[in-house]
Amino acid sequence: MIEVETKFPVVEIDAFMSRFAELQPTLVEDRTEIDEYFHAPDRDFTATDEALRVRRVGETAYLTYKGPKLDTATKTRRELETRLEDGFLAAELAVSLLHASGYLTAANVTKSRKVFCVGADHLQAEVCLDRVHNLGDFVEIEIAADTGTVETARQAVGELAERLQLGPGERRSYLELLMDKQKGE
Numbered sequence: 001m002i003e004v005e006t007k008f009p010v011v012e013i014d015a016f017m018s019r020f021a022e023l024q025p026t027l028v029e030d031r032t033e034i035d036e037y038f039h040a041p042d043r044d045f046t047a048t049d050e051a052l053r054v055r056r057v058g059e060t061a062y063l064t065y066k067g068p069k070l071d072t073a074t075k076t077r078r079e080l081e082t083r084l085e086d087g088f089l090a091a092e093l094a095v096s097l098l099h100a101s102g103y104l105t106a107a108n109v110t111k112s113r114k115v116f117c118v119g120a121d122h123l124q125a126e127v128c129l130d131r132v133h134n135l136g137d138f139v140e141i142e143i144a145a146d147t148g149t150v151e152t153a154r155q156a157v158g159e160l161a162e163r164l165q166l167g168p169g170e171r172r173s174y175l176e177l178l179m180d181k182q183k184g185e
Helices: 013-021 088-100 150-163 174-183
Strands: 002-009 026-039 051-057 060-069 077-083 104-120 123-132 136-145
Touching: 002 150, 013 123, 026 174, 051 088, 060 088, 088 104, 104 174, 123 150, 123 174, 136 150
Parallel strands: none
Antiparallel strands: 002 077, 002 136, 026 051, 026 104, 051 060, 060 077, 104 123, 123 136
16 A cells, blocks of 8 residues: 655644535544654664554554655655554564564654545545644645555645645654654754
């Protein structure tokens, strides 16, 4: 799967929600996500533009690899994800396995996420309203694509962002934004 995604910082959340309501979005889920990101022992994920994380959503956990971004305008990238066995123990076991393999925890990102579904052209888009601890409010627009539909998905994401008056997108991940904030950038 290729994830076609763009993220936008949102300052005026009430104004955004008013514009967003016009699209008649469907709330799919309201959840808290805790992401633990890792440094690889054999390469610098910052330099290679990759990410490896364990995500906890309540009692459910996922192991996710994200490849380098494929373009300069969006966060389009290959994503491989597997759901771990339910329960706190499976996530802890995955983290322990990564640590034992030489991976070190880089940082944790905690966010409250409201997941909505809206039509974007003839595609379904996932629109997430995120409140990220120590960063603020963001909107992410994402469409899952295969290699034959990537360009159509990019156009749909751009048109939806324009319709919602979201302004310039942010290509850095929440992890990168937090690391930059810690460095004072």
